Amino acid sequence: MSESRHDWFEGWRLFAVLALALVALSIWIAGMRQFEVDGVRMVIRFTARTSLLLFCLAFGAAALARIWPNAFTRWLRRNRRYVGVTFAASHGIHAIAIAAFAGIDPAGYAAATSIASYVFGGIGYAFIIAMTVTLFDRTAKALGASAWRRLHLTGGYYLLFQFMVSFGKRIPDMPLYALFLIPLVAVFALRVISMASARTPRTIETG
Ligand code: HEM
Numbered sequence: 001m002s003e004s005r006h007d008w009f010e011g012w013r014l015f016a017v018l019a020l021a022l023v024a025l026s027i028w029i030a031g032m033r034q035f036e037v038d039g040v041r042m043v044i045r046f047t048a049r050t051s052l053l054l055f056c057l058a059f060g061a062a063a064l065a066r067i068w069p070n071a072f073t074r075w076l077r078r079n080r081r082y083v084g085v086t087f088a089a090s091h092g093i094h095a096i097a098i099a100a101f102a103g104i105d106p107a108g109y110a111a112a113t114s115i116a117s118y119v120f121g122g123i124g125y126a127f128i129i130a131m132t133v134t135l136f137d138r139t140a141k142a143l144g145a146s147a148w149r150r151l152h153l154t155g156g157y158y159l160l161f162q163f164m165v166s167f168g169k170r171i172p173d174m175p176l177y178a179l180f181l182i183p184l185v186a187v188f189a190l191r192v193i194s195m196a197s198a199r200t201p202r203t204i205e206t207g
Contacts, residue, residue: 014079014083015086015089022089022093029043030043036104051091052163055159056187058087061080061083062077063187063195064076081135085132085135087128088132091128123158127154127155127159130155160184160187164184
């Protein structure tokens with residue numbers, strides 16, 4: 001597919017369409033349970049999963065385009081910052097639903113969370129905010145190239161780790177949750193392969 005055919009679904013329009021879809025689906029899911037605690041918890045789980053997908057696409061985009069260059073992977077790499085902002089929006093809905101859960105059912109909320117969820121989840125949100133704010137040319141420039149790289153690399157791997165732990169700890173009760181680890185392991189492997197291939201100098205065979 002030629003790159004121009006992707007033009008419509010690019011940049012801020014891509015973000016607006018995906019973010020609106022996430023908001024609409026979240027309202028619909030909560031509405032199916034009359035906006036009671038079950039519906040709110042379903043939204044927490046739904047946005048954890050949409051965030052997983054968007055995070056893996058954004059964090060794996062450059063490696064994917066390097067290993068399999070084609071129209072789709074180039075489109076994804078071009079739009080990875082907008083996919084990243086959509087990930088932040090998805091996690092913004094996660095936060096709103098968490099606050100609603102705490103308000104509607106304080107006892108259930110206390111049972112579902114711990115000090116560790118605040119500490120590790122809080123660090124996760126701090127990274128998401130810092131990475132989102134510095135996704136734009138002006139803020140990225142103000143931060144400087146090497147600090148930007150350190151922030152996005154550390155934050156990316158921290159979030160990967162947090163998704164692993166948050167999904168992984170549910171595997172003993174629900175073994176199918178192991179499926180959520182597949183995209184995370186795949187993104188990690190893609191980044192390692194891509195980094196290794198970038199470091200290996202290409203030798204040209206001359207007779
Ligand atoms: C202070 C911050 C956070 C709090 C208080 C929090 C709270 C919660 C709660 C209460 C649930 C369980 C919902 C239920 O069982 O009904 C949940 C699920 C989850 N959260 Fe968060 N969260 C936070 C941040 C994060 C972050 C930063 C990530 C990822 C980077 C994340 C990923 C997940 C995942 C993967 C699930 C499991 C969803 C599922 O069962 O499919 N959370 N969170």
